Amino acid sequence: MLGRFIVFEGVEGGGKTTQLERSRQWLINSGWLTFLQAKGWVQQLVITREPGGTDLGRGLRQLLLQSTQEPIQDRAELLLYAADRAQHVEGFLRPHLTQRSLILCDRYTDSTIAYQGYGRGLDQTLIAQLNHIATNGLQSDLTLWLDLDVKTGLTRTHQRGKADRIEQADFTFHQRVQQGFTALAEANPHRIARINAAQPEVAVFQEIQVILSDRLTEWYGVRE
Ligand SMILES: Nc1ncnc2c1ncn2[C@@H]1O[C@H](COP(=O)(O)OP(=O)(O)O)[C@@H](O)[C@H]1O
Ligand SMILES: Cc1cn([C@H]2C[C@H](O)[C@@H](COP(=O)(O)OP(=O)(O)O)O2)c(=O)[nH]c1=O
Secondary structure (H helix, E strand, C coil): CCEEEEEEEEECCCHHHHHHHHHHHHHHHHHHHHHHHHHHCCCCEEEEECCCCCCCHHHHHHHHHCCCCCCHHHHHHHHHHHHHHHHHHHHHHHHHHCCCEEEEECHHHHHHHHHHHHHHHHCHHHHHHHHHHHCCCCCCEEEEEECCCCHHHHHHHHHCCCCCCCCCCHHHHHHHHHHHHHHHHHCCCCEEEEECCCCCHHHHHHHHHHHHHHHHHHCCCCCC
């Protein structure tokens, strides 16, 4: 794969959206993007998210996050996230990676393991199979896990506005999700980098910047 695929993960209110935008600006302002483009190693920097990175996905996102009278069954929820991902991988991520894009993505397969696996309690083998069907094997090159305790995260999202269907799930659900991310990070120490997201925004980004600089150097060599 020619481009690089960086994912932001974590519980609700961890600061993914905020830090993804800071990372985008830093890649531009630090000169990294200009350098990589001048070398011909990166064509463009793109931002995307799951669910909702495609037209189909935006419809699915609305279905998944709006509050409903009829409860959405756990396996139906899992399949909707998988459908969003299949469309995103084939219609957006792979074409961009083939064209040497550097991709910053808000959530990916680890969210399904954490939310539908640890959170809902669905079988992890089933989830692994579905993730494989949806991605056809496409993994992130780097995942930045914004590690924040559930209570602080939910407080932040409540301050932001009305809670969506998943945010409304009970506290123990979100605690299981957090356990999921913790286990994933332990099992994948190189792919998943833990960030202490309980710090002020600027300090969180300083940690991210160190990791991004290291990883870009590992991938592309020292910047001239
Ligand atoms: N480090 C931080 N400290 C305090 N509040 C933060 C921090 N990072 C983000 N926020 C605020 O918390 C809320 C959730 O942040 P957001 O980036 O949308 O998180 P996520 O995308 O992970 O749900 C927003 O209102 C944001 O301004
Ligand atoms: C990608 C993915 C997300 N989710 C959930 C996590 C979030 O609650 C929700 C997506 O919201 P998110 O994109 O994090 O929205 P915001 O930035 O506005 O908080 O979907 C899953 O349950 N499984 C998945 O596979």
